[in-house]
Amino acid sequence: xxxxxxxxxxxxxxxxxxxxxxxxxxxxxxxxxxxxxxxxxxxxxxxxxxxxxxxxxxxxxxxxxxxxxxxxxxxxxxxxxxxxxxxxxxxxxxxxxxxxxxxxxxxxxxxxxxxxxxxxxxxxxxxxxxxxxxxxxxxxxxxxxxxxxxxxxxxxxxxxxxxxxxxxxxxxxxxxxxxxxxxxxxxxxxxxxxxxxxxxxxxxxxxxxxxxxxxxxxxxxxxxxxxxxxxxxxxxxxxxxxxxxxxxxxxxxxxxxxxxxxxxxxxxxxxxxxxxxxxxxxxxxxxxxxxxxxxxxxxxxx
Numbered sequence: 001x002x003x004x005x006x007x008x009x010x011x012x013x014x015x016x017x018x019x020x021x022x023x024x025x026x027x028x029x030x031x032x033x034x035x036x037x038x039x040x041x042x043x044x045x046x047x048x049x050x051x052x053x054x055x056x057x058x059x060x061x062x063x064x065x066x067x068x069x070x071x072x073x074x075x076x077x078x079x080x081x082x083x084x085x086x087x088x089x090x091x092x093x094x095x096x097x098x099x100x101x102x103x104x105x106x107x108x109x110x111x112x113x114x115x116x117x118x119x120x121x122x123x124x125x126x127x128x129x130x131x132x133x134x135x136x137x138x139x140x141x142x143x144x145x146x147x148x149x150x151x152x153x154x155x156x157x158x159x160x161x162x163x164x165x166x167x168x169x170x171x172x173x174x175x176x177x178x179x180x181x182x183x184x185x186x187x188x189x190x191x192x193x194x195x196x197x198x199x200x201x202x203x204x205x206x207x208x209x210x211x212x213x214x215x216x217x218x219x220x221x222x223x224x225x226x227x228x229x230x231x232x233x234x235x236x237x238x239x240x241x242x243x244x245x246x247x248x249x250x251x252x253x254x255x256x257x258x259x260x261x262x263x264x265x266x267x268x269x270x271x272x273x274x275x276x277x278x279x280x281x282x283x284x285x286x287x288x289x290x291x292x293x294x295x296x297x298x299x300x301x302x
Contacts, residue, residue, distance in 0.1 A: 031296045031297050032296070034295065035292055035293065035296035038292040038295055040288050040291055040292050041288060041289055041292020041295075042292070043288055044288025044291075044292060045285075045289055045292075047281055047282075047285030047288070048282075048285040048289065051105060051281065051282060051285065054098055055105060055106075058098045058099050058101070058102060061098055062092065062095040062098055064091070064092040064095040065095070066096050066098075066099040066250075067091065067250050067252075068091060068092070068095075069089045069090055069091060070090035070091070071089065071090050072090060073086050073090040074086060074087070074088055074090040075087070075088055075090075075264070075268055077268070077270065078270055084097060084270065084274045085268070085270045085271070085274075087260065087271060088260075088263075088264065093257075093271065093274055094274075096252035096257060097252070097254070097257065097274050097278050099252045100253055100254045100257060100275065100278060101278065103164070103251060103252065103254075104238060104253055104254045104255070104278075104279075105234070105282065106164075107167055107168055107171070107233075107237045108171075108230055108233035108234045108236075108282075109230065109233075111167075111171035111172040112172070112175065112229050112230050112233055113172075114168060114169070114172035115171075115172040115173075115175035115176050115179045116179055116226065118172070119141075119175065119176035119177065119178065119182075119183065120179050120183045120222075122176070122180045122183075123179065123181065123182065123183030123187065124184070124187055124210050124211075124214070124215065125137065126141075126180070127183070127184045127185075127191060128191065128206065128210050128214065134184075138180075138184070141177045141180045141181065142177075144176065144177050145177030145181075148174075149171075149174025149175060149178075149236070150174060150236055150239065150240070152170065152173055152174045153167075153170035153171050153236065153240060154170070154245050156169060157170045157240065157245050162246055162247065162248055164247065167237065167240065167246055170240075171236055171237065171240075174236075175232075175233065179225070182221065182222060185221070186218035186219075186220075186221045187214050187215075187218050189218060189221075190217045190218050193217070195213055195217075196213060199213055220297040221297075223293055223297065224290060224293055224297070227286055227289055227290040227293060228286070228287070228290045231283040231285075231286035231290070234279065234282045234286070235279070235283060238253070238254050238258065238279050239255060241253045241255030241256040241259065242255040242256070242258050243259075254275045254278050254279050255279075257271070257275035258272055258276060
């Protein structure tokens with residue numbers, strides 16, 4: 001049976017015609033081309049790539065240590081020597097903001113990955129088996145999701161202590177219900193496809209059908225939810241540290257930098273300004289990339 005091409009795919013193939021030969025496009029390549037033509041998405045990717053490079057190259061980008069105390073230079077306003085100024089202990093704020101990228105971003109990413117591992121599997125199983133299995137899992141998810149995610153994270157951190165590992169677990173537990181519902185809804189859109197019935201007729205295992213056939217074909221809305229959740233988790237990590245139940249000083253997490261700097265807000269506002277800008281850039285990058293992915297993965301939005 002001939003493959004049906006969308007008008008956009010036909011245009012792409014026409015532009016790629018060389019010497020009378022047409023290189024066939026695919027929905028994935030088509031989505032990628034739409035994404036890289038989206039200036040908003042490119043801006044989001046640039047922001048996130050720069051933040052990743054800042055985290056990786058932190059020791060190279062600054063000559064100071066993030067916990068290097070110099071009381072002679074305390075509370076200095078931004079200058080050539082200290083572009084982001086210094087805090088109440090004379091520590092370089094640019095260095096602390098740069099090293100904060102190594103704390104905040106990985107915690108948010110690992111929290112989302114753990115939420116995908118738990119919530120995604122629950123959602124896939126619920127959608128695939130349906131019936132009693134679906135009802136049982138989703139009622140548990142409904143009860144679980146009735147607890148605000150940030151409150152659940154605070155409770156877990158308060159019980160187990162505030163360190164990076166516990167913070168990842170607490171934030172991920174709060175995001176599991178959202179991921180479960182997202183994966184369940186995405187699987188429902190492809191569960192009745194012909195290739196699923198063909199796989200069952202050929203004797204494929206349930207595991208293979210779920211993770212080899214269903215998940216790759218339902219990945220569009222899942223990707224959008226994941227990118228959006230990453231921005232939310234960055235805010236949650238910073239919020240928990242800001243109220244004192246996340247990462248504690250002297251570890252330079254962006255939220256804890258904001259919390260410390262608020263004491264000097266009236267006289268040295270830069271102590272709050274620069275950590276706030278770092279949080280804003282991270283959330284903005286994920287949101288812009290999410291908007292671009294939404295347009296790229298939906299052929300109707302050109």
